[in-house]
Amino acid sequence: MKITLNRINENFHFELKNERGHIVNVDARPDFGGNDMGASPMELLLMGVAGCSGIDMISILKKQRQEITSFKADVEGVREEVGDAKPFKDIYVV
Numbered sequence: 001m002k003i004t005l006n007r008i009n010e011n012f013h014f015e016l017k018n019e020r021g022h023i024v025n026v027d028a029r030p031d032f033g034g035n036d037m038g039a040s041p042m043e044l045l046l047m048g049v050a051g052c053s054g055i056d057m058i059s060i061l062k063k064q065r066q067e068i069t070s071f072k073a074d075v076e077g078v079r080e081e082v083g084d085a086k087p088f089k090d091i092y093v094v
Helices: 041-063
Strands: 005-007 015-020 023-025 075-079 088-093
Touching: 005 023, 041 075, 041 088
Parallel strands: none
Antiparallel strands: 005 015, 015 023, 075 088
16 A cells, blocks of 8 residues: 655645545645645544444445445544644544
């Protein structure tokens, strides 16, 4: 698996492309010096958790031959309050 990152502007806007050609825009919030042209990397991490969880759940339900009429999940990340990095201290999938 390989991802290519290309800087788009003088701030924090990046274009990410996977090996299959799918493109995702990443940027920082304006209060951090970005232009808000895409999700932040921390938001992308939560999106990845949501996507993986959704694929796993649907796969399990299909193997059990369950009828799936809809599926929704909410993912919330709680970040550390101190320091510059502010990593996630908790991630909730509901």
